[in-house]
Amino acid sequence: MNSSKFFLLIVVSIFASFSLLAQFKAENIGGGAGYGRTFSVTDLDGDNAGGSYFRAFLRHSFSDHFEGEIGAGIAAELEGETYQTTTHPLDVRLLYRPFIKEHWSPYLYAGVGALWYKIDQLPGNASQNIESEAWSGVIPFGLGLQFKVGDNTSLEISGGYHYAFNDELDAVLADANDGFLNFKAGLTMSGFDWNADLDGDGLTNREEKKLGTNMKLADTDGDGLVDGEEVKTYQTNPLIADSDGDQLNDKEEVLTHKTNPNQPDSDNDGLTDYQEAVTYSTNPLRADTDEDGLTDKDELMTYKSDPLARDMDNDGLSDGAEVLENKTDFAKADTDGDNLNDGDEVMKYGTNPLMADSDQGTVNDGEEVARGTNPLSKDDDVVLEVKEVGSKIVLDGISFETGKAEITPQSEEVLKKALATLKAYPEMVVEIRGYTDNTGNRNFNYTLSQRRAEAVKQYLIQHGVEGSRIVAKGYGPENPIATNSTREGRAKNRRIEFVR
Template sequence: MKKLTYLFFVIILVAFSQQNYSQFKDYGQKFGVRGSILFPENEFANFGFSGNNNTTFDWYKFSWLGEAFFGFELSKALELSINGGYGKYAGKAFFDDANTTFGEYETKIVPLHLRLRISPFDAQGWNPYLYIGAGAVSYTVSSKPTITGSKATEDEGWAALVPVGIGAEFALTDRVLLDFALGGAMTSTYDLDAYRSGSDDIWDSYFNASLGFSFVGENCDVDKDNDGLGKCLEQQIGTDPMNPDTDGDGLSDGDEYLNYKTNPLNKDTDSDGLSDYDEVKTYKTNPLLADTDGEGLNDGDEVLKHKTDPLKADTDNDGLNDNEEVMKYKTNPLKADTDGDGLKDGDEVMKHKTDPLKADTDGDRLNDGDEVTKHKTNPLNKDTDGGTVEDGVEVERGTDPLNAEDDVVKVGVPIILEGITFDVNKSTIKPESEAILMKALKTLQTYPEIEVEIGGHTDSDGSAKSNLKLSQARADAVKAWLVEKGIDAKRITTKGYGEDKPIADNKTKEGKAKNRRIEFTRIK
């Protein structure tokens, strides 16, 4: 039975011997004292009723053991202790199947052993454990029972000792623990009870109930707040060893000090307006650098005020960094084209020198984008061709903002409407003449006070009479087109000049083409 009991203890110990962590760990060293009540286990009945009829009640004879120990950690879950003690192993010498008492035995014992303790659980306020040990016990018999036929025993000597048991610690203060345990110990001697029967001898042993006090220290590696920093290091850097996040920024002191190199006493190490946690976990910015992207705005202002990307110097990819947009040019760092004129802010500032806050820098009624990309006019000069009419007016009326000659229609100065063509020897206007005619129409609409002459001219081919007639017909055809578009016929006169006013040599094909023309002349 006794062997089965010890086997049961060993099985429990092995089953639960796994690493764990609790507030009772990381103490470094420990010393303490414990007192135990012993319940001897040997050939005699040491407690309870004697005899088969239970007529006599024999009280237990008090046995005890006082011990002192010194322990230190092997790991978070294992403790090794050196134990020494002094006690009395005693009892009444009678057998269960007889009422006869043969006196008493009493033996002084001095056990010395190493004990391995396993703390398999993580509990608050208490620390359950298992233990097993090995050592030796010195014994001295001071009182023997008188039993006929008893074999000689050793009155003193040494024997092997194997203690095993379970227990729990309870925290009284930070440094003082109450220790309660139940267990037992087996020895390798038959002589603790001063009796050998010669048959069916069993090793003497005992069960015990123990109560003691432990006094613990803490080594420099103790980490009660589980933040990854030992006690001594936390004291050195000024963090709270009982608070895993001293500055309350969401990062543990260990992560700040060991991994991110931030200040665990300051939730915003770089003073950029973002907590270290936000920088590391949310925005991925550098918690040690106030301006991660190096464009001149601190990360906090970018995130909280301007809504720009603190990891990107030019959030809107317009060619200006966020700081230049916010502080220098006052443009929108989230919008590549602040004034909506079709040009990026960077191109306006760096390339075209236009105002990125003003869609029409020169105030000519054309936005900068249209001037640069469509009309090829100067967005910094409202009258690109210098002809006294603004670019916007010219575009609206259909004149060329790059040609000063068509800006103002002067009295008596003919304007050749190049591009108006007719069928051969006819006054039928060809469709491709539409664009030029529209410019003439636009001029008459823009200047409603003027009156004009439409003059027709031919080359020298054919007779002078037929050419005069043809030129008049062509001038009349142009007038008819303009009148059809809404121009008052009274504002237009026509005249055919035939071949009388050539502007080029009629001897060449090119010259003849130039002489076949329609002229637009202001007469009032």
């Protein structure tokens, strides 16, 4: 097998390998071929007509900037008017790409290899003892430029120099080693790099193909999150801008509202995150935005209350407490209209906020509270109307045993009314006045009236009234209010008066 056939076999092997690689989409592998011209740089510089140059290669990418290459040439012919040499270079190279643009990329290269050469025509001044066929070491270096013409194909032009380790390529020995310039153009096909990240979104091309995302577009669905963030950080769908279909795109949910982009209702209150964030301005992360015991949906859809106001009517009870516990009107501070707000009725007085008169004693709760009587007891609802200082009321119905100071049971109702009056007006000081008619011994009547007034005072003290608020005084037959000439008149004069 001659040398040309040997190098042809190498080139064919390279292309066969590349075809297989392309067929099976081997990772980080590419290859290509180019054709151009050579110009010898030898001891016969003035005798240089140029020759043809054909080279094929495989490349492997190590990083964004560095690639390795192995290549072989079928022919790199060095021709002049007086000589002709055929060379077959075989070398490995390191390529450096300073930057990569979308459609083009420059590179520098340098390498080392071997050069088989054959001197087909000797010049007239050929040196003695020159080997016509031999191997030489060679160092190739130069630069190139690639222009993208397809997804995996680019047009490549390059120029460089092959520096040989001997001075025999032109069959003339002199002081300097021989070499040749080369310029070529061709096509380069890259075996697709499935581990690369074309769009810089944090997903490899392999991952993007599996997901169906766009390998050339970092944000396939245009939601403001790159595909890598969606898949690896937030577990959202990189193909759908609104993964959970709640009308907020994934970026808005993740970065603006901090909601769950995979759940349309992050707080499970029955309203979508969009409705909460945009329509109602409630907190999509809190089912009960105002913490009143009602979910935002219940407030908006069921009760028509304000989901942003905990206590709509400012009565001291939350809307939830009014609706769920007390059954009061959350929009009306005084549900029963008794002049006490619902909060005071429930928490301060213990009255029924749904009933104006909790004790059903004929006086409403607000009036009882205002005058100091117990709104939970109807016994003190009716009191004596003692309006001004000095005004007096005859306590009709208080009776005593004949000639004695013992109060009869029939007097209880009137005494309770007097007691209620004193409790209703805690600042009131009163005088209990006892009177008799004019029959009998005058001194006895004075004593009896004093004892009867004291008896009434003791009753009131025993039922909770401070003794300092009560003065008891007997006036005997003085100040009659009716005639003593008749039985009826004398009965009226035997009386107890309540004087403020």
